[in-house]
Amino acid sequence: MLRLVNVLKRYKTGDVALNNVSLEIPDGQVIALIGPSGAGKSTLIRCVNRLVTPTEGKIFLGDTELTALSSRALRKARRRMGMIFQEYALVERLTVMENVLSGRLGYVGFWASWFRKFPKKDVQEAYRLLDRVGLMDMADKRADELSGGQRQRVGICRALIQNPELLLVDEPTASLDPKTSRQIMRLINELCAERGLAAIINIHDVHLAQMYSQRIVGLKLGELVFDGPPDGLVPDVLTEIYGEEDWEATIEDVDEDDEDVDEDGETEGPRT
Amino acid sequence: MSGSSFDTSKPSGSFPDTWKKPPFIKNKTLRWLVYLAVILYFAAAFGTMDINWTRAYEGLPRGAEFIASFFPPTMIDSNGVDVSGTIVEGILESIWMAIVATVAGIILSVPIGLGASRNLAPTPVYLFCRGIIASSRTFPEVILAIFAVKLFGFGSFAGLVALSIGTIGFFAKLLAEDIEITAKSPNEAIESTGAGWFQWVNYAIQPQVLPRMIGLSVYRLDINFRESAVVGIVGGGGIGATLKTSFERYDFSISATILLSIIIIVMMLEYSSGYLRKWVQ
Incomplete structure (x- = not known):
């Protein structure tokens, strides 16, 4: 909590x-x-x-x-606590895999991360997450080669591989x-x-x-x-938060x- | 409901049809005073400069004669001795000085550059590292070389020290400035994974600054090679020493050979650095 x-x-x-x-x-x-x-x-x-x-x-x-x-x-x-960002916040010149594995930096030592020698289960988890978000084939691509939606998925993987309690x-x-x-x-x-x-x-x-x-x-x-x-x-609540506007069109039938x-x-x- | 649609009731004729870019200095009196001050300064500066046009004119044929004595470039000195060995030796020594000074300078620059970045270092460290950079940038390589020759005696070691210190001022400053403009969000993202400081530098900062730094190191290698000719003239060894000797003996055609070799090597470095920079991008 x-x-x-x-x-x-x-x-x-x-x-x-x-x-x-x-x-x-x-x-x-x-x-x-x-x-x-x-x-x-x-x-x-x-x-x-x-x-x-x-x-x-x-x-x-x-x-x-x-x-x-x-x-x-x-x-x-x-x-x-895993964090997901507005502009994806990937490190563009690193590969997708490095970006995902960077979520484990809090768990591995400096030299292991320097030589990109992450524990086997971390690498396995990274592949599992990439597969889950449909980016299995992108692991070796550089982050700046991906589209916006794909980058955000990598950002999600990076947050989740931390094994957080909170996003x-x-x-x-x-x-x-x-x-x-x-x-x-x-x-x-x-x-x-x-x-x-x-x-x-x-x-x-x-x-x-x-x-x-x-x-x-x-x-x-x-x-x-x-x-x-x-x-x-x-509408009254939205007016309270944002100010006066015509709110009817914004809150159509959600279901x-x-x-x-x-x-x-x-x-x-x-x-x- | 606040009016979000355009007001189309005004006739188009009621809007101004000319527009001028607002002046840089808004106050009119101040603007004209600044213009006047600039004009007065230049007028005064020209007035005090003592240009002797007759002397300059008389120097022209002497200059032409001097340049003519460079041709044809040879490797045989006025005593008929082949000095090609000395020239090659000088060039090799300069190349070696340039490479070692670049590598040593960059290795020393990295920690200083990290410390001199506002977004990485706490204020005392920042000020200390900026101080090192400023002091090494205060003196041009020739002055540094004169100091180094006084400290270590004539020879390439003095030149090497001078070039290394010059490299620190150049490289650490540009590294720090590049680090300061790295994107904020990936830096925050790596920080929020719980990464340690060194991991953060390795994963967030390094990938963002590395390509430019590789380009700059080749550029600095090229500067160091050229500077090695200059530091040689004040006693720092390398091709500069050979060049100085040839000048002192009035063997200008040998000086021409040396200058040509310097130009060729610099051009080769220039070409390869451009190529390398494109490749790392």
Whole structure:
């Protein structure tokens, strides 16, 4: 379980990105974090794995107080949290395999990683994950040879090979076309279900958020303004989060749309 | 509902039809003062420069005569002795100096460059490494060579030390600057896997900077070879020493041979570095 207690982040410029946010995420729950740009969504998930250090408040992953860790203990704790990024954040000049295996860096020693001599079971797991996301044949390609959707799958493999308890997902679909976006969201959802993973997914697309999460949390100017089930996102709530707009078209019938996507779900696979 | 559609009610004639790029200095008075200051400075500078055109004119035939004495390039000196052995020896020594100085300089540059990157090193380390870079960049190779000759005596070792120090200033600075512009997101991604600092450098930083660094090392090799001719003139060994001797003996046709060989080797390095850079990209 992930628990945020009164987390506040004030940047050096004086901007308060998060203001007294408290949140509990039980094991295995997938939540979508929505809110306008600059609401603090990115800051929130970066505070959890401490790419950003919170100014005040405490964050617990299970019994570990993440906000109180030394740098060595923090590296160990980071292994328990996989992160997936907006622009994929692959190291472009490394091969797909190296990118996936880099998820094991917290577990192997320096020289083993320097000579790319990862334990046999890590290599096997990397192949298994690549096969799971349909990129088995891409292992030796350089990351910059892949398409956007393929890169994001590699990013997912890199996060999952850490064998995490929690996924931190930052705008996974922002650079993808609508169809690939859905495939990626569905894949993340399925993998979370398979492994019983909890996930925080930052997402701009309200519709995708409703389709692929069990719970929605809304942030506005660093404050928590909504926490509820996907169908609780009525126009009034969206106005509260984002401001005045015509919201009826955004929240059509969710179920119907879901079926529509499952039909072309079979086409999911590597494209060259 | 906020108005998101365009307002089409205004007639097109009511908009201005000219546009000028806003000036760099917005204040008009200040702008003209700056222009005036620049013009005055150049006028004053030309006024104080003492250019003797008659002397320059008289020098022209002397220059032509001097250049003519370079031809034809030979390997036989004024006493009729074949000096090709000395030239080859000098060139080989210069090549050896250039290679060793490049390798040694780069090996020393890597830790300094890492330390001089804002996004890698804590402030005290950063300032210390930037200090090393700044001080090695303060002096051109000739000055470094004069110091080194005073310290270690005449010969190629002094030249080698001078070139290595010069390489540090060049390579560490460019490495640090390249590290500072690496993409933030892969760096964050590798950090968030729980990787240690050295693993992070190896997996996130190194792949992003390596191709450019390989290109730069060949470029530096080429600079070091050229500089080896210069440091030789102040006593640092190599082809520069041979060149200096030929000048002192007025064997200008031998100097021409040496200069031609330097040009050919530099051109070969230039060509191969371009090729190598394309290949590593």
